[in-house]
Amino acid sequence: xxxxxxxxxxxxxxxxxxxxxxxxxxxxxxxxxxxxxxxxxxxxxxxxxxxxxxxxxxxxxxxxxxxxxxxxxxxxxxxxxxxxxxxxxxxxxxxxxxxxxxxxxxxxxxxxxxxx
Amino acid sequence: xxxxxxxxxxxxxxxxxxxxxxxxxxxxxxxxxxxxxxxxxxxxxxxxxxxxxxxxxxxxxxxxxxxxxxxxxxxxxxxxxxxxxxxxxxxxxxxxxxxxxxxxxxxxxxxxxxx
Numbered sequence: 463x464x465x466x467x468x469x470x471x472x473x474x475x476x477x478x479x480x481x482x483x484x485x486x487x488x489x490x491x492x493x494x495x496x497x498x499x500x501x502x503x504x505x506x507x508x509x510x511x512x513x514x515x516x517x518x519x520x521x522x523x524x525x526x527x528x529x530x531x532x533x534x535x536x537x538x539x540x541x542x543x544x545x546x547x548x549x550x551x552x553x554x555x556x557x558x559x560x561x562x563x564x565x566x567x568x569x570x571x572x573x574x575x576x577x578x
Numbered sequence: 579x580x581x582x583x584x585x586x587x588x589x590x591x592x593x594x595x596x597x598x599x600x601x602x603x604x605x606x607x608x609x610x611x612x613x614x615x616x617x618x619x620x621x622x623x624x625x626x627x628x629x630x631x632x633x634x635x636x637x638x639x640x641x642x643x644x645x646x647x648x649x650x651x652x653x654x655x656x657x658x659x660x661x662x663x664x665x666x667x668x669x670x671x672x673x674x675x676x677x678x679x680x681x682x683x684x685x686x687x688x689x690x691x692x693x
Contacts, residue, residue: 493679505683518678552621556679565610569621
């Protein structure tokens with residue numbers, strides 16, 4: 463099975479711009495979660511989508527948003543970028559189905575976003 | 579809130595020696611605990627989980643972890659360390675506050691295995 467894929471892998475943006483990151487989960491996985499990783503704050507949960515609905519949201523401002531499509535692919539968007547948004551953004555998928563290791567999350571390689 | 583703590587920023591071990599990476603948890607109810615490893619410029623790789631059952635959990639790459647309810651710990655162990663085990667290790671707990679599957683991570687422990 464192919465793993466979680468994220469595009470693009472690297473991105474450089476300017477303050478004030480917006481950015482969209484994409485994530486394709488493992489085939490058959492219907493849950494996609496997003497995390498932000500920074501040296502100062504570590505790994506922080508952004509949000510989770512399941513069946514095209516946001517199920518959970520972390521403590522991030524409204525500039526951070528996401529969505530999930532019917533094929534379970536997900537995108538996250540950050541508007542009005544700030545320098546502090548520079549981070550590795552990780553996507554994780556899980557099956558959420560009983561008997562299929564519903565709790566394990568499998569991570570993609572991440573998108574490294576640099577805001578200048 | 580469900581949280582985990584990793585008290586050591588770095589652990590140094592000689593190759594061939596046993597290794598332990600520590601994790602303690604603070605949860606209400608029964609914890610769902612996980613260990614992940616991150617190699618440079620890579621995403622996180624799942625190592626093992628504790629949901630219920632045996633306190634000793636075996637995972638990938640020869641790693642295991644012991645769930646200790648009285649000490650609220652979930653330490654990661656390996657009997658004989660390899661240089662290739664050098665990486666960043668994260669302990670995590672499932673956040674039970676919502677209906678989702680969010681994970682709350684510890685700040686990570688850098689493991690360095692020297693030849």
